Structure formats: C-alpha cells, structure tokens
Amino acid sequence: MRELTVDLGDRSYPIYFGEGLIQQAGQLFTKHGITSKSPLLIVTDEHVAPHYLSNLESAFAASGYRTASYIVPAGEKSKSLSQLEEIVTVALEAGLDRSSTVIALGGGVVGDLAGFVAASYMRGVKFVQIPTTILAHDSSVGGKVGVNHVLAKNIIGAFHQPEMVLYDLNTLRSLPYREIVAGLSEMIKHGLIWDAEFIAWLDEHTQHLLTLEPEALSYGLYQGCNVKSIVVSRDERENDLRAILNLGHTIGHALEAVSGYNELLHGEAISIGMVGSAKLAVHLGYDASIYHETKRILSKFGLPTQIPTHLNVDQIMNAMMHDKKFKEGSMVFVVPIAIGQVEILKDVSAQLVRQVVMELKEDV
Amino acid sequence: MRELTVDLGDRSYPIYFGEGLIQQAGQLFTKHGITSKSPLLIVTDEHVAPHYLSNLESAFAASGYRTASYIVPAGEKSKSLSQLEEIVTVALEAGLDRSSTVIALGGGVVGDLAGFVAASYMRGVKFVQIPTTILAHDSSVGGKVGVNHVLAKNIIGAFHQPEMVLYDLNTLRSLPYREIVAGLSEMIKHGLIWDAEFIAWLDEHTQHLLTLEPEALSYGLYQGCNVKSIVVSRDERENDLRAILNLGHTIGHALEAVSGYNELLHGEAISIGMVGSAKLAVHLGYDASIYHETKRILSKFGLPTQIPTHLNVDQIMNAMMHDKKFKEGSMVFVVPIAIGQVEILKDVSAQLVRQVVMELKEDV
Structure with missing residues (x-):
C-alpha cells in the first residue's frame, strides 16, 4: 500500500x-x-x-x-x-x-x-x-x-x-476501456504542467497503464495526485498558482457544455483543450515542438485531439463566456511554455482563441 | 457613527x-x-x-x-x-x-x-x-x-x-411594532448569556428601545453585536463556547417548526424557549430567581413567555429530535445558572424537557 x-x-x-x-x-x-x-x-x-x-x-x-x-x-x-x-x-x-x-x-x-x-x-x-x-x-x-x-x-x-x-x-x-483512457488524460495533464520526467515515464508505460498493470497504475495515480497535491498545498483557495491545474479546461469545459455533457467524456474534452492550449502557445511565439509533443503523447494514449466537426464555433465561444476563468471581464488562459511547464496568461485575445478553436475543428 | x-x-x-x-x-x-x-x-x-x-x-x-x-x-x-x-x-x-x-x-x-x-x-x-x-x-x-x-x-x-x-x-x-419587539429578544439573549450589566441597561432603557430612540438603539445593537462578536471570536466554528448563543433555541426552533414557521416570529419563539431554559435550570437545582428574572425582563418588553395552548407537546418533542444540537444521540441544552451566565449541559433527560414544555404550555 x-x-x-x-x-x-x-x-x-x-x-x-x-x-x-x-x-x-x-x-x-x-x-x-x-x-x-x-x-x-x-x-x-x-x-x-x-x-x-x-x-x-x-x-x-x-x-x-x-x-x-x-x-x-x-x-x-x-x-x-x-x-x-x-x-x-x-x-x-x-x-x-x-x-x-x-x-x-x-x-x-x-x-x-x-x-x-x-x-x-x-x-x-x-x-x-x-x-x-x-x-x-x-x-x-x-x-x-x-x-x-x-x-x-x-x-x-x-x-x-x-x-x-x-x-x-x-x-x-x-471500468469501460474508454473511461480508462479518458481518466489518464488528467494524469498526463499533471505531467504537462509540472513534471517532464513524469511525461517521459508515461511515454514509457503507456501500455502498462492502459492494461491496468498494478505497479504502473499505483505509481501513475500516486504521481498524478502528488503533482496536484504540491500545487494545491501552495495555493489552496486558487488565488494564483492553482489555476495551472486548469490547463485544457477553458476549451474543454466549453466543449462539454456545447455537446450537452454527453458526447465527450471529461478527460476527452480536456485532451482536446490541452492540444488547443499548445496551439495557442505556438501562436504566441513558443516553440512548435510543444504542440507536436503534447499532441503525440495524448494520441499515443488514444485520446482525441480534435473538436468533433459538427460542434458550432459560436456556441463554443459563448460557452466560454460563462466560465469562471473570465476574471473581471478579461480572458485568462493556461498555456504550456515547455513540456512540464505552463504559464497563466491574462488578457488573451478572444479572437485568437476563436482561431484556435476553428483550427482544432479542422485539425490544422 | x-x-x-x-x-x-x-x-x-x-x-x-x-x-x-x-x-x-x-x-x-x-x-x-x-x-x-x-x-x-x-x-x-x-x-x-x-x-x-x-x-x-x-x-x-x-x-x-x-x-x-x-x-x-x-x-x-x-x-x-x-x-x-x-x-x-x-x-x-x-x-x-x-x-x-x-x-x-x-x-x-x-x-x-x-x-x-x-x-x-x-x-x-x-x-x-x-x-x-x-x-x-x-x-x-x-x-x-x-x-x-x-x-x-x-x-x-x-x-x-x-x-x-x-x-x-x-x-x-x-418595522412593524411586533417585529421591533421580537427583534429585541435576541438582544436580551446576548445580555442573559454574557453580560448582567447589559441586562440592567436593557431594564432601564426598555421604552427607549421600543420607541427606537436613536442613541439607545445604536448602543443596544452595538452591545448585542459586541457580545456575539466576543463569543464568535473565541469559537468561530462552534466547537464549544459558541453553543451558548443557542440559549432558548432548542425549544424555540421546535416551536417554529410545529407552528409552521408562521404563527410565531423567531424572536417570540426564542423568548418562550429562554423561559423554558430558565425553568429547566430551576428543575436542575439552580436558584428560582433566574426563572423569575428571565420571565420578568422578557415580559417587560412585551415578549411571549408561554407556549400557545393549541400546540401539541408530542409534535414539539419530535421536532427537537431533528435539531442539530442532538450530538451523537444525547440531548444538549444551554441553561442559565445566573443572570448573565449560562452553562452547556449534555445528557439532559428528554423526560425533563418534556415536563418543561408541558409547564410552558400551562404557564405554571
């Protein structure tokens, strides 16, 4: 134990x-x-x-x-x-x-x-x-x-x-296989925001995790909880640091809302959202490898990386307007700046987010 | 100000x-x-x-x-x-x-x-x-x-x-006059639990308060808030001391529930409850003057001190069983042991509480 x-x-x-x-x-x-x-x-x-x-x-x-x-x-x-x-x-x-x-x-x-x-x-x-x-x-x-x-x-x-x-x-x-996959999405997120070594470990143990091999599963859950625990310990009430845990969630929550909380599992929506954040990073001038590596690791686990084509861009953007992360009217976004490291950007332009959403639909 | x-x-x-x-x-x-x-x-x-x-x-x-x-x-x-x-x-x-x-x-x-x-x-x-x-x-x-x-x-x-x-x-x-009177009930409670001098002041300024004379009103509200503030500062989460604020509330809440939250105003129900607690004190061996003085000051403000005769004793007792103050099955009661001083008694017998409720109906 x-x-x-x-x-x-x-x-x-x-x-x-x-x-x-x-x-x-x-x-x-x-x-x-x-x-x-x-x-x-x-x-x-x-x-x-x-x-x-x-x-x-x-x-x-x-x-x-x-x-x-x-x-x-x-x-x-x-x-x-x-x-x-x-x-x-x-x-x-x-x-x-x-x-x-x-x-x-x-x-x-x-x-x-x-x-x-x-x-x-x-x-x-x-x-x-x-x-x-x-x-x-x-x-x-x-x-x-x-x-x-x-x-x-x-x-x-x-x-x-x-x-x-x-x-x-x-x-x-x-658990149904699809839920196992979707559950691993948040585990990968904990690597992406904090711990490049954990991402390397996840890359090595993908199959062990997907088949619920006990030792890998126990370590993966432990390390996922550990990253979250470190972040929460430093900022229990989400005044600043804790917001990094929202990587992928601004777009992800909007996708869940628009698809009626049914079509996409939470982990799947977050996976697409994380690819979106990586895209945003590249648009903001960070290295394109962040996007490719984020997409590669999520795909390797069988997670979706693209917005279902029938979802409407206007509805997705509207859904984001009700998101708690709109503080005092400005748009806050968690963006990866390297594998294992993110930044919280304030005043991200809604226009750019819209472009990213469109690209995510077309898998550009 | x-x-x-x-x-x-x-x-x-x-x-x-x-x-x-x-x-x-x-x-x-x-x-x-x-x-x-x-x-x-x-x-x-x-x-x-x-x-x-x-x-x-x-x-x-x-x-x-x-x-x-x-x-x-x-x-x-x-x-x-x-x-x-x-x-x-x-x-x-x-x-x-x-x-x-x-x-x-x-x-x-x-x-x-x-x-x-x-x-x-x-x-x-x-x-x-x-x-x-x-x-x-x-x-x-x-x-x-x-x-x-x-x-x-x-x-x-x-x-x-x-x-x-x-x-x-x-x-x-x-405010309607009846609500002014009922509101003063909690002010008197703050005196009864903590501050005998405040009770003496309330006794002197009864008419000033009932007519909303600004200086008396301002001081009465200030001192009522002050007593509560002292108690809450010492026990914010109601682990022990704060429970003294519940003087009169165990019976009072039951009366409100049984009368359908309509017949009695909160302050009126609490007034009757405080008389009940003072009765309980006397049954437990404390000085009878506590009961007489509690009843006198509440009556002087025009507050009720008796349970309306049509309310059913069994229903009142049942309503108390849902009260939060039943901790781990035993009955907790706040009881005055002098004017301006109360104790929290655990394991008060339901039989005795029932007797007090019956007496409160008959104004014995």
Whole structure:
C-alpha cells in the first residue's frame, strides 16, 4: 500500500493506494478516529453500487459502524441541487449528526456531489473519498466540491477537504476501456504542467497503464495526485498558482457544455483543450515542438485531439463566456511554455482563441 | 457613527452603526477596496425593496458600481435551495465573477440566503450585509449562512464571514411594532448569556428601545453585536463556547417548526424557549430567581413567555429530535445558572424537557 500526504496544515490528509482497501475501510476509519457513535452516509451511483456497495457496507458493519446509503443516477446530471436536497433528506432520516461522515464511493460526479453535501450539511461534516475511476485521482485532491447549474458547470460549491482518500485499485478493473483512457488524460495533464520526467515515464508505460498493470497504475495515480497535491498545498483557495491545474479546461469545459455533457467524456474534452492550449502557445511565439509533443503523447494514449466537426464555433465561444476563468471581464488562459511547464496568461485575445478553436475543428 | 470590529484574524470585519448609511454605501465599498470592475448583486425581499432598494442602487451608481438586484418573497420560505438556484441564474446573467460581491439588504432570511449564495457561488465570493431589522443584529455577526430543508431549519449552509456590515438605523423605522419587539429578544439573549450589566441597561432603557430612540438603539445593537462578536471570536466554528448563543433555541426552533414557521416570529419563539431554559435550570437545582428574572425582563418588553395552548407537546418533542444540537444521540441544552451566565449541559433527560414544555404550555 502506497501512502501520500496532502499537506494543508491542520487540514492535511492521507491518500492510500492499494488493492482491497474497500474491505479494510472499517479498520481504516477506526484507525483515523472516526466515531462509530454517529451514522455514516455512503453516496454512490447506480453503476458503482452493484459492484462495491455491499462490500463497503459489510466492511463498516464488521467494525461496528452504522451506515445509510444513497444511490444517484450515473452521470453529470446528478451533480444538481435537487440531488443534494434528496441526500439531505436521507441524511436527516438516518439521523446523521455533526460528528457523522459522508463517504463518496464513485467517480468525480459522486465525489463532487457527496463532497458538497459534506461541506454544507449542518454547515460541514467529515468527508471521505473512495474513488472508483482513474479520473477521480484528480478530483480527490484539492477539496473542490460542488454541483452544476443549468447555465454553468461547478458554479455552486465549496472548498472542503476530505479526512482521507482510499484508492482501491481493484475497483478500476470494472471500468469501460474508454473511461480508462479518458481518466489518464488528467494524469498526463499533471505531467504537462509540472513534471517532464513524469511525461517521459508515461511515454514509457503507456501500455502498462492502459492494461491496468498494478505497479504502473499505483505509481501513475500516486504521481498524478502528488503533482496536484504540491500545487494545491501552495495555493489552496486558487488565488494564483492553482489555476495551472486548469490547463485544457477553458476549451474543454466549453466543449462539454456545447455537446450537452454527453458526447465527450471529461478527460476527452480536456485532451482536446490541452492540444488547443499548445496551439495557442505556438501562436504566441513558443516553440512548435510543444504542440507536436503534447499532441503525440495524448494520441499515443488514444485520446482525441480534435473538436468533433459538427460542434458550432459560436456556441463554443459563448460557452466560454460563462466560465469562471473570465476574471473581471478579461480572458485568462493556461498555456504550456515547455513540456512540464505552463504559464497563466491574462488578457488573451478572444479572437485568437476563436482561431484556435476553428483550427482544432479542422485539425490544422 | 459607531464602529465595532468582529475579531476573526484575517477574516475580521467592521460593523458600522449609524443613520443614512445606505446613502453612503458606494463610498464605504470604495473605502474597503471593493472593485467596481465586477458587478455587485443585491438580494432583498418584497417588503424591503420598495423602501430602500432604489436608494441603495443609486448610491452604488454614484460611486461607479454596476449592480443587479433580485427580490425574493418575504418570509422564511425563501430560505430554500430553489431560491438559491434562481439567484445564481441572475448572478450568471449579470456576469458576476470571482471578484464580485453579494449584498444582503434585509433581515435574517435575506442575510442567510444571500450569505449562502456568496459562500457557494464560484465556491465563494465577497459578502456584505445591510440589515434592516433589529433581529438581524444577531445573524449579521458570526458568519452562519444557509437555507432550510423541508425537514429541518438551517440544515444546509456554511460559515462565510462578511467583508463588512452596514447597520443603517433609519431602515428600522419602517418595522412593524411586533417585529421591533421580537427583534429585541435576541438582544436580551446576548445580555442573559454574557453580560448582567447589559441586562440592567436593557431594564432601564426598555421604552427607549421600543420607541427606537436613536442613541439607545445604536448602543443596544452595538452591545448585542459586541457580545456575539466576543463569543464568535473565541469559537468561530462552534466547537464549544459558541453553543451558548443557542440559549432558548432548542425549544424555540421546535416551536417554529410545529407552528409552521408562521404563527410565531423567531424572536417570540426564542423568548418562550429562554423561559423554558430558565425553568429547566430551576428543575436542575439552580436558584428560582433566574426563572423569575428571565420571565420578568422578557415580559417587560412585551415578549411571549408561554407556549400557545393549541400546540401539541408530542409534535414539539419530535421536532427537537431533528435539531442539530442532538450530538451523537444525547440531548444538549444551554441553561442559565445566573443572570448573565449560562452553562452547556449534555445528557439532559428528554423526560425533563418534556415536563418543561408541558409547564410552558400551562404557564405554571
């Protein structure tokens, strides 16, 4: 079992990586001083529940914990205020109190939703993440939780750090291949923004990761979380540095919004967005190799690098106008200036972004 | 103009008390470094809006601020997730960004709702309170914000401190007399929990306060905020001391829930609850004068001290079971042990509380 500490002063917490952690959940809760006097609430989704929920409930029961469970529909639509309200109903009926813990068993959607429940139920209770996707290695570090609004993603939320994260590698075996690929997109992003050596390692271990070879998977997740953890430790509330984690997200979020949060998986949209940022870099005078190398590594993992041709450029540009990264009217963009290094550029011209979007559609 | 600083380290903020502060709002925002590059959002209710909204908008316009406004129906029902969602729609359409400020112009309902919008919009933006009720002197200190759930009050929320509070005494002149009386209930509570001298002052200045005599009003609000501020500064997240602010609230919240949040104003329900706590104290062996003195001062202000006879004891007891103050199953009660001094008692027997509720109905 690997262990990583996310260093946030008195809000620091450990991430455990290993096989069979769900079976050990009760013991790990006891070890971390989580009381069994107050009930736990497990939030999961309809895809994950049949595989792992009863195992997790049994593990808790064996250590003397009472649990209630709530299963949301799979997919981004569950990140809503109405789901939050439903979960609070279940929490109240189960008698959750201020010493209770809310547990997210699932991917990023469940993590964001359950995390916001934990942040806001009785103005904040404890939170533990048990991610079941590769993509969730990203959302499990940093404490960003929240739900969507019909006009914008992730617009209602909080910063709420978990008590711990249990990354059970066994849960990743039930993932569809497309989700494995999409999940690795954020792992590659962590290399691109911070760590050229990690990119070289990813280049060497592409096949090991795609086939979920345990040692490679464990290291890749550890290192992805580690990069994110370093960045978040230095800027928990996203005042400056933390924004580099948004590489690929300005265009990526717009693509998700325009395609109705269905056609593209988050990691796929971000992959296209990262190629767009690299294109922008070249237009701004940085070396063309940044673009070619970014595109090469993403393609090697089977990730898309081009905007689907039927998506409308005007709609994509409009979607960006609702993005949180438009601070005081000016357009902020994270741009790679070398492999493993990015800069946050303010006042990037919308005209140039539009050109990049058009080129991304035509794969110029 | 009086000024009080709520001391919370890097989250400290000032409360200004004075006549005509709404007219000075733009200048005070500029003085406090609130940018005019990003739009402001004013949240108010249909009772307050006709009196003060256009004055406030003009004051901001005169200092170069753009504003959007949202008017909710008056009353507790507006503290809902659906109102939150509506306000976020308006915020997005008005182009509010991470440098924007949300302003609560109104009483406790508007403050709690707008405060939770500020806490959760883009994971947190700035917040300013402009209270228009006496009761709001209580909610304007401490950073507790949130909305109700159909099963429980204030169950979904956050701690989010304002940048500042502008207490314009002129706005209090439009309050119905019953709301003036009810608002003074929390002011008396601040005396009962912390400051016997303040209780003596309240006893002397009862008529000055009920007639809104400016100097008495300004001092009473200042001292009420001051007591709360001292308590909150020592325990921002309600780990221990802060719970003393809940004097009268366990029974009070149950009365509000059972009477459908309509029959009793919050301050009235709390008044009855405080008499109940004093009764409990006597049952637990403390001096009977605590009960008589508590009841006398509340009656002198015209506040109710008895549970309306048609309310059902079983329903009142059930409503308490959903209260946040039931920590890990045991019943926590704030009990006066002298005038100006309280204790937090754990494991108070539900049987005894039931007896007190019955006596409060019969005015024994």
